[in-house]
Amino acid sequence: MSGDADIVTETLERVAARVDDPMKLVFDRLFAEMPEVEALFVRDKGGLVRGQMFQVTMESLLDFLGDRTYGANLVQIERVNHQGLGVEPEMFDRFYVTVMATFKDIMGSDWTPEMEAVWTRVIGELTGLAA
Numbered sequence: 001m002s003g004d005a006d007i008v009t010e011t012l013e014r015v016a017a018r019v020d021d022p023m024k025l026v027f028d029r030l031f032a033e034m035p036e037v038e039a040l041f042v043r044d045k046g047g048l049v050r051g052q053m054f055q056v057t058m059e060s061l062l063d064f065l066g067d068r069t070y071g072a073n074l075v076q077i078e079r080v081n082h083q084g085l086g087v088e089p090e091m092f093d094r095f096y097v098t099v100m101a102t103f104k105d106i107m108g109s110d111w112t113p114e115m116e117a118v119w120t121r122v123i124g125e126l127t128g129l130a131a
C-alpha cells in the first residue's frame with residue numbers, strides 16, 4: 001500500500017506548490033456544496049478549528065494508507081462525534097470527496113488517472129462511499 005501513500009503525498013505536495021492556501025479552497029467548496037454547514041463554524045473566526053479539522057482529515061488519511069495505527073478508528077469516532085454537532089455521517093464522509101474534488105480542480109490537466117484511481121479507492125475504503 002506504500003504506493004498509494006506516495007500518490008496521496010505527491011498530490012498534497014503538488015497542490016501546495018500551486019496554491020498558497022488549499023484549505024481555504026476546500027472550505028469554500030464545502031460551503032458552496034452544503035451552505036447549511038457554514039453556520040456551524042461561526043465561532044471559528046480565525047479558522048483554527050477548520051485548520052485543525054483539515055489537518056486531522058489529511059493525517060488520518062495518510063495513516064490509513066500507511067501504518068494503520070489510528071486513522072480508521074479516529075475517523076469512526078469523529079463520524080459519531082460530529083453527529084452531536086449536527087453533521088450527519090453522509091455529510092461527514094462527503095468532506096473527503098470535497099477535498100478530492102478541490103485538489104482535482106487545482107491540478108487541472110495534471111491530475112493523473114493514477115491520482116483519480118488512488119483517491120477514489122482510498123475514500124471508498126475509509127468512508128464506505130463510492131466517490
Ligand code: HEM
Binds near residue numbers: 053057095
Ligand atoms: C462536511 C463535513 C464536516 C463538517 C460540516 C464538520 C464540522 C465541524 C465543526 C463545526 C467543528 C467544530 C466543532 C466545535 O465547535 O467544537 C469540527 C471540528 C473538528 N472536525 Fe469536523 N466536520 C466535517 C468533517 C470532518 C472530517 C471528515 C474529519 C476527519 C476526521 C473531521 C475532524 C474534525 C476535528 C478533528 C475537529 C476538531 C478540531 C478542533 O476543535 O480542534 N471533521 N468539525
